[in-house]
Amino acid sequence: MSAVATVLWRGLTVGLVVPARAFGAAVDIDGLLIEPDLHFAATPTTSRLMLMPRAGAFSRLLLEWETLPEIGVFTASAWGPAPFADTELARLETWMRDVAVTLHSTRDRIREASERAVHDASSGLDTSLPTTVPEGAHVVSAVVGTRVSGPHPDAPFGVxxxxxxxxxxxxxxxxxxxxxxxxxxxxxxxxxxxxxxxxxxxxxxxxxxxxxxxxxxxxxxxxxxxxxxATEADLAEWYEQHIFREVLFDDVWQVYVHLAAGLEPPVSVLYTAFGG
Structure with a gap:
């Protein structure tokens, strides 16, 4: 008997507490982005915000900082013709710095939301909702695709x-x-x-x-x-689920980053019935 419930692909509805300033945050760059991909990474020493502004285009905008994003280093690189005029690039830099300030101040909340989603999904739940909402914030939901399963109903070990x-x-x-x-x-x-x-x-x-x-x-x-x-087969199944949980953590993290930046969630991590 499998130690986990067999799930090839399912949707997890995740509620994310997004600050009010996220709504309309991308108005000033309207029309410059086409299916953008925005990534935020935070470590104890450095943080970075990386934007691939257009699907299929080999360009990248990067903001890196140690203490404050306002004084971070901004760089732009492209392979082939530059995709943006100088004025457009300046608008994107201003937007990225504003977004970085939001993400820098809410990075603990992003991590907590991602950990909560993994915990709830691995418990077999189909939804993961915040228990508290700070004043002035809003809850936005997204349905994230995942292969994380709960325990098999008859499994002796649970989660x-x-x-x-x-x-x-x-x-x-x-x-x-x-x-x-x-x-x-x-x-x-x-x-x-x-x-x-x-x-x-x-x-x-x-x-x-x-x-x-x-x-x-x-x-x-x-x-x-x-x-x-436990058997070796049990351990192998649980380790596979561990990998799926790490993927879910990263996907929920990126959804939050997009929402906080005023963007739509990335299509690549959302749930569809066909697993794509």
């Missing part, structure tokens, strides 16, 4: 989360599989590398799911529900 081993760090190549409801360790995925290449990857089910906790410390005793040990 299983996959995360890097805390004791060894994310670079160690060790991933832990834990039962969400109990925190019980069900197994590991061990990756070995040869330089920058993955040399091997193997799944190691926990011999006794109650012997070890998720942080790698001993947790003697017996399982309260007497659940069977």
């Amino acid at each position: 299983v989360d996959v995360s890097p081993a805390r004791a060894t760090g994310p670079e160690s190549g060790e991933m832990l599989f834990t039962q969400r409801s109990t925190g019980r360790l069900l197994g590991r995925r061990i990756t070995t590398r040869d330089g920058d290449e993955i040399a091997s990857a193997r799944f190691e089910p926990a011999v006794d799911a109650s012997d070890t906790s998720a942080d790698g410390t001993s947790a003697h005793g017996t399982s309260a529900d007497g659940a069977r040990a």
